[in-house]
Amino acid sequence: MQLISHLHIAPTLAAFFGVSLESSKRPMEQLLAFLQAREPAVVTLVVIDSLDSTLYYTLAADLEVLHKLASAGLVFDCETVTDTTTPAIASILTGLLPEEHGIFTSNEVGTSPVNSLLELLDDAGLPTGAILETEGTRPLVGRISYVCPVDDREDIAEYDGLITTHTVSVVQKEEVRFVFAHLRAIDRFAHRNKDLHIAAQLTNKHMKNIAAAVSARAGVLLICGDHVAHLAENRRPKKTMGTVPLIASYP
DSSP states (O other): OOOEEEEHHHHHHHHHOOOOOOOOOOOOOHHHHHHHHHHHSSSSEEEETOOOOOHHHHTTTOOHHHHHHHHHSSSEEEEESSHHHHHHHHHHHSSHHHHHHOOOSHHHHHOOOOOOOHHHHHHTTOOOOEEHHHHHHHHGGTSEEEEEOOOOOHHHHHHHHHHHHHHHHHHTTTTTOOEEEOOOOOHHHTTTTHHHHHHHHHHHHHHHHHHHHHHHHOEEEEEEEOOOOGGGGGOOOOOOOOOOEEEEEEO
16 A cells, blocks of 8 residues: 555645645645546545554455455555544644644634634535534534534444434535545444454445445545554554555545
8 A cells, every 4th residue: 555644635635626725745646636537526535433554454354345445446554643533533634733733622623723624615615514423513513514413322333323324415415525424433342342343344334325325426435544443452652653544436
């Protein structure tokens, strides 16, 4: 896999959509060309919590949909910039390091002066949608076209199912150009030392439904992990954050 960083994603998408975004990173030429070649009607970015490069390959049999999409598209080895979700997602959507965007918790999403790709696109007249846990969506209400909050709950299968249902619904809206969603089953199972094969199978099922919706709109699907999985062997301090897969495919 080609090595890139989380910080390359937002600049690449901004270049594709023709909006200005401040970042030290330049667009990924290969991904940008991939997007420009077919001019997708909608770009859907799904972050799969705790899907790191090791799990992506270890759970390949359970993540059949992801590997099929990757084989028909592009896959990159993506360096992470943090080991927690909120600042990672903020970096993916801004192209900035956590210390630059200053978003470390859901509360800071609403106080940071930095606009994410979601807001920049919507301000430019390109409707966007976000499907996230309720706390993370609050600052986006009134700022972008479609905000779909899902309350956190013990039943993570139900939670991801609702995320998927809302994602499909927003993708189906003809005017929407960019959709962001966040699936969490793998992360929840990793934290609780539960069977990751089950979590991967749940994720695979949801990604199949999202991919079908994206395909129906002649869109492109981007899938990315946010940080290294919080498994026992990964909880020791390390000098590097690790890598996650970034997949780009036309379903």
